[in-house]
Amino acid sequence: MVHVGIGYDVHQLVAGRKLILGGVEIPHPKGLDGHSDADALMHAITDAILGALGEEDIGHFFPNTDPRWKGVASSVFLEEAARQVLPRNGRIVNVDATIIAQQPKLYPHIAAMKKNIADALGLREAQIGIKATTNEHMGFIGREEGIAAMAVASVDLP
Ligand code: MG
Numbered sequence: 001m002v003h004v005g006i007g008y009d010v011h012q013l014v015a016g017r018k019l020i021l022g023g024v025e026i027p028h029p030k031g032l033d034g035h036s037d038a039d040a041l042m043h044a045i046t047d048a049i050l051g052a053l054g055e056e057d058i059g060h061f062f063p064n065t066d067p068r069w070k071g072v073a074s075s076v077f078l079e080e081a082a083r084q085v086l087p088r089n090g091r092i093v094n095v096d097a098t099i100i101a102q103q104p105k106l107y108p109h110i111a112a113m114k115k116n117i118a119d120a121l122g123l124r125e126a127q128i129g130i131k132a133t134t135n136e137h138m139g140f141i142g143r144e145e146g147i148a149a150m151a152v153a154s155v156d157l158p
Contacts, residue, residue, distance in 0.1 A: 001156070003052040003054075003154065003156075005048040005053070005153045005155070006048055007050075009148065012033045012146045013144055013146055017030065017031030017033055019032060019104075022042065022109070026106070028104045032146075035071075036071065038074075041130070042075065044097060044151040045153065046058045048153035049153045049155065050084065052153050052155040058077055062077055078120035082120070082122055089157075089158050093155065095129065096128075096129035097149060100148045101141065102143070106132035110131075
């Protein structure tokens, strides 16, 4: 039976941080603030997979009060989500995600993001969908105060 999970994440854009999305460092005057590398895309996908398993969320597995996860690459979280699938004899069918960012333009980085996410999850790039859209200058995303990501994952479980 195919189970579906949803994930959403948002981080604040601040000066003095690297902008990392889908494991790609993207040149930009501001980066996402957070305990880890603040990769909102990988966090949303992690939660989507955990959600499809009926598991607790990313904050339960990786509390932002735990110094072990300070500054860590968020591929670690994706790898853990994929590892949670194994003892259930399941397999991730596909992942699809949308990044919502007013700036910068993300399209040139999408292919590299797909590769990083596929590698972390042990999937093929064709199983990973990533889109980027702006917020048409509305709200906190439109004012470039933050970047959000949403994701769904489908997991085939016996
Ligand atoms: Mg997050």
